[in-house]
Amino acid sequence: MADFSSGAVLDDDLDLSAAQGRKKARAAAGAKAVSWGGRGLNVAIGVSAVVVVAGLVLWAMQLSGGMVQTGMRNLNSWGLYITSFMFFVGLSAGGLIISSVPKAFGVAGFGGISKVAVMSSIACTVAAIGMVVVDLGQPARLWELFAYSNLGSPLMWDILVLGTYLILSCVYLWAQVRAEAGKVSRTVLRVISVVALVCAVLVHSVTAWIFGLQAGREMWHTALLAPWFVSSALVCGTALVICVAVALRGAGYLKWEQANLVKLAKLLGAFVMVDLYFFGCDLLTEGFPGGSGLEVVAMLTTGPLAPYFWVEIIGCAACAVICFTPALRRGGLLVVGSLLAIAGIFCKRVQLLVGGFQLANLDMPGPLTAMQHPAFDMGLSGIYGPMVYWPTPLEFGVTLGVVALGVLVFLLGVKLLPLRPTDGE
Amino acid sequence: MRYGFAIDTKRCIGCHTCAVACRYENNLPKEVWWNRIMTEGGEYMDIPVGEFPNTRLSYLPVACQHCENPACVKVCPVGATYKDPETGIVRQDYEKCIGCRMCMAACPYTGVRSFNWEEPAYYTGVAFGAADIPVHEKHVVEKCTMCWHRQAKGDQPACIDVCPERARHWGDLDDPESEVSRLIASREYKQLLPEEGTKPSVYYLV
Numbered sequence: 001m002a003d004f005s006s007g008a009v010l011d012d013d014l015d016l017s018a019a020q021g022r023k024k025a026r027a028a029a030g031a032k033a034v035s036w037g038g039r040g041l042n043v044a045i046g047v048s049a050v051v052v053v054a055g056l057v058l059w060a061m062q063l064s065g066g067m068v069q070t071g072m073r074n075l076n077s078w079g080l081y082i083t084s085f086m087f088f089v090g091l092s093a094g095g096l097i098i099s100s101v102p103k104a105f106g107v108a109g110f111g112g113i114s115k116v117a118v119m120s121s122i123a124c125t126v127a128a129i130g131m132v133v134v135d136l137g138q139p140a141r142l143w144e145l146f147a148y149s150n151l152g153s154p155l156m157w158d159i160l161v162l163g164t165y166l167i168l169s170c171v172y173l174w175a176q177v178r179a180e181a182g183k184v185s186r187t188v189l190r191v192i193s194v195v196a197l198v199c200a201v202l203v204h205s206v207t208a209w210i211f212g213l214q215a216g217r218e219m220w221h222t223a224l225l226a227p228w229f230v231s232s233a234l235v236c237g238t239a240l241v242i243c244v245a246v247a248l249r250g251a252g253y254l255k256w257e258q259a260n261l262v263k264l265a266k267l268l269g270a271f272v273m274v275d276l277y278f279f280g281c282d283l284l285t286e287g288f289p290g291g292s293g294l295e296v297v298a299m300l301t302t303g304p305l306a307p308y309f310w311v312e313i314i315g316c317a318a319c320a321v322i323c324f325t326p327a328l329r330r331g332g333l334l335v336v337g338s339l340l341a342i343a344g345i346f347c348k349r350v351q352l353l354v355g356g357f358q359l360a361n362l363d364m365p366g367p368l369t370a371m372q373h374p375a376f377d378m379g380l381s382g383i384y385g386p387m388v389y390w391p392t393p394l395e396f397g398v399t400l401g402v403v404a405l406g407v408l409v410f411l412l413g414v415k416l417l418p419l420r421p422t423d424g425e
Numbered sequence: 426m427r428y429g430f431a432i433d434t435k436r437c438i439g440c441h442t443c444a445v446a447c448r449y450e451n452n453l454p455k456e457v458w459w460n461r462i463m464t465e466g467g468e469y470m471d472i473p474v475g476e477f478p479n480t481r482l483s484y485l486p487v488a489c490q491h492c493e494n495p496a497c498v499k500v501c502p503v504g505a506t507y508k509d510p511e512t513g514i515v516r517q518d519y520e521k522c523i524g525c526r527m528c529m530a531a532c533p534y535t536g537v538r539s540f541n542w543e544e545p546a547y548y549t550g551v552a553f554g555a556a557d558i559p560v561h562e563k564h565v566v567e568k569c570t571m572c573w574h575r576q577a578k579g580d581q582p583a584c585i586d587v588c589p590e591r592a593r594h595w596g597d598l599d600d601p602e603s604e605v606s607r608l609i610a611s612r613e614y615k616q617l618l619p620e621e622g623t624k625p626s627v628y629y630l631v
Contacts, residue, residue, distance in 0.1 A: 066543035066563060074539055077529040137524020137540070137564025141503075144523055148503040155527045156502040215621055216496055216533025361618055362535040364463035364485065365470045367444070369456040371542055379469055 055401010094237015112421030
């Protein structure tokens with residue numbers, strides 16, 4: 001659909017008779033899209049709704065019984081929720097960028113998956129916002145963000161940009177559907193796609209700055225963090241679009257040419273290489289002077305975060321091999337490669353979040369209590385020897401609930417919105 | 426005016442009296458310390474570092490550093506933590522705090538900010554300490570207030586008066602005639618993590 005030779009976008013919206021005719025055809029296609037999905041889809045929607053409700057119950061438990069039920073304490077004050085927040089912000093990128101780049105630059109797209117890709121972005125953004133909300137100690141005071149905004153806070157920037165991003169993604173999806181019905185002109189769609197693209201890059205940079213601007217955490221404080229977040233987002237976002245598109249093709253929801261899959265796979269390979277290159281640059285810059293940065297390198301490569309580091313490196317490298325070897329670029333294997341890349345980027349988020357707390361600036365022994373760390377009775381080596389943070393079952397449950405919310409949004413979109421490629425594509 | 430502390434590490438005996446006075450004065454819930462006496466030594470509290478007879482042991486009372494350039498104030502999305510323009514004291518508004526813990530991520534001084542992970546509970550079962558302190562709340566961030574409520578009455582912070590070794594001093598760092606300013610001018614001192622650029626208002630005399 002991103003290909004501008006397709007009828008829907010080429011025609012001017014002033015050509016009313018053509019638009020009228022097309023409208024009927026689209027209405028029929030829309031009705032077909034609405035009716036798509038058999039029992040499987042309904043069951044999936046039901047299951048995710050149940051998991052969302054279970055997550056809500058667990059969240060209520062967390063709020064009433066206290067966040068003491070999580071693995072977070074004063075010495076590791078963020079955990080799985082903020083890790084997942086970073087992860088889902090990243091995942092949301094791919095869809096929007098893959099959909100908007102071809103439109104913004106007027107080049108050939110990836111064939112018919114544009115709307116589904118944006119729908120995946122919307123679902124991931126909803127999940128990302130959900131992760132921040134469940135992390136808050138006082139969610140009932142969320143309104144204060146708008147009443148007492150401290151515009152100097154990177155967290156405030158993120159809330160503003162993320163909100164804009166969600167609204168913009170919805171507007172963009174709506175504009176694509178309307179453009180196909182001849183109601184939105186090609187120019188307008190193109191302008192919206194450029195704005196959406198800029199916003200997508202901003203949302204990753206701003207999320208990176210929540211961490212990267214904190215001079216007090218050695219692991220986070222690097223100017224590379226913002227571009228690196230963009231590249232990681234491109235990796236897992238593209239990988240997600242590949243998985244979703246292959247799955248929907250398998251389910252008979254849309255027809256998607258193998259050539260477009262290969263095109264996307266090559267792009268994924270390139271993004272993975274850029275991401276690994278950034279990691280290499282950062283490790284060298286940290287480690288080369290041999291000062292305190294060497295602790296970061298040791299923590300990642302041989303320390304408590306080593307499993308996550310190596311899963312990321314090996315997973316991403318394997319994904320690149322699959323993407324770049326023509327003989328390996330088959331549907332199933334590309335999905336495996338994409339999943340490896342997504343897992344790798346999740347491991348990167350874990351390294352980043354836990355790594356920020358793993359290296360204490362003041363590591364002197366003093367009075368330790370249950371509010372400072374769950375392993376307070378094990379001494380400093382008991383706290384910082386293994387990973388400084390590990391989630392509790394409650395956190396896994398609440399996280400699962402938020403993920404299910406994202407899945408629910410996506411499945412409802414698939415069921416109710418005309419996201420299927422139209423005949424012109 | 427910029428209030429700050431000068432703490433004489435040569436006089437500190439690691440008795441925790443200032444930390445206990447802080448807990449009492451501010452009615453701190455159980456498991457919560459705003460002021461902790463850290464051991465500059467080995468792996469555990471009160472354990473010296475080195476091999477006998479060349480061992481070394483000293484103490485460092487650590488609480489909020491009331492920085493002139495506070496990392497926490499910059500990042501708070503709602504301005505719940507802010508610097509009082511008159512006194513330079515970094516304050517925390519419990520009623521405004523949304524519990525995002527961004528300040529805890531930004532503060533380089535490990536563990537000085539404390540989140541109430543559960544409903545505040547007390548060993549005594551009753552509230553103690555000063556009558557005019559703000560009520561502790563679940564799921565908000567707290568820290569040393571420099572005994573804001575006592576200053577309103579013209580008193581020093583609670584940790585100052587009780588020090589049996591007179592190791593702790595408090596006053597106006599901008600007034601060259603104040604006791605803290607004279608101590609800092611006449612003695613060698615160090616500050617915690619000066620490389621972070623936070624300009625802490627706590628001086629450790631060495």
